[in-house]
Amino acid sequence: MAKASPDRKHDAFPADNDRVVLLDRDGVINADRQGYILSWEQFRFLPGSKAALRILKERGYHVHIVSNQSAVGRGLMTEKDLDAITGRMLRAIRREGGEIESVQYCTHRPEENCDCRKPKTGLLRQVARKSGVDLGRAWLIGDKLTDMEAGNAMGCRTIFVNSGFLPETENTRPGRPDTPDFVAENLLDAVRHTLNDKNR
Ligand SMILES: [Mg+2]
Numbered sequence: 454m455a456k457a458s459p460d461r462k463h464d465a466f467p468a469d470n471d472r473v474v475l476l477d478r479d480g481v482i483n484a485d486r487q488g489y490i491l492s493w494e495q496f497r498f499l500p501g502s503k504a505a506l507r508i509l510k511e512r513g514y515h516v517h518i519v520s521n522q523s524a525v526g527r528g529l530m531t532e533k534d535l536d537a538i539t540g541r542m543l544r545a546i547r548r549e550g551g552e553i554e555s556v557q558y559c560t561h562r563p564e565e566n567c568d569c570r571k572p573k574t575g576l577l578r579q580v581a582r583k584s585g586v587d588l589g590r591a592w593l594i595g596d597k598l599t600d601m602e603a604g605n606a607m608g609c610r611t612i613f614v615n616s617g618f619l620p621e622t623e624n625t626r627p628g629r630p631d632t633p634d635f636v637a638e639n640l641l642d643a644v645r646h647t648l649n650d651k652n653r
Pocket residue numbers: 477478479480481485595596597617
């Protein structure tokens with residue numbers, strides 16, 4: 454028997470925390486490619502991703518990007534190159550009616566053992582700290598099992614999208630720390646699931 458708990462009483466007016474989506478970038482918003490995205494010329498929006506971001510904005514969702522970009526730490530691109538790509542991406546998204554509230558990158562190499570490179574949770578915790586997000590009520594959408602692992606570790610509801618460069622879902626099974634709550638075809642499909650979720 455479900456009893457009304459005190460924190461459910463505002464359900465008629467969902468708090469912002471019920472409408473937060475954390476997105477991986479490459480393989481979710483734009484096509485991933487071998488050898489990293491090093492310039493705007495290599496950045497290609499995936500079909501439907503800008504429409505998905507517009508829908509999230511229209512429905513009042515707060516969207517944050519959490520993305521590993523080790524090409525910086527590897528010396529393949531500079532912070533400035535990365536910022537230039539980010540600026541153009543944000544403008545292109547805005548032109549289509551979407552809005553990204555914040556962008557968090559881990560630019561370290563794996564060997565640096567930082568606490569932000571996914572599957573570690575530092576980028577997610579940065580969002581929580583800077584934007585006051587309750588990660589336990591947020592969605593995390595990514596195309597790698599390392600994204601799922603980070604999201605699950607923080608109690609996010611996780612969605613794996615198959616649109617990425619390296620589909621990995623064949624390895625998922627219930628009980629593993631990197632098993633997604635839901636598998637979607639692409640960001641638009643993931644957003645549809647988010648909006649339809651009955652538990653929200
Ligand atoms: Mg990715």
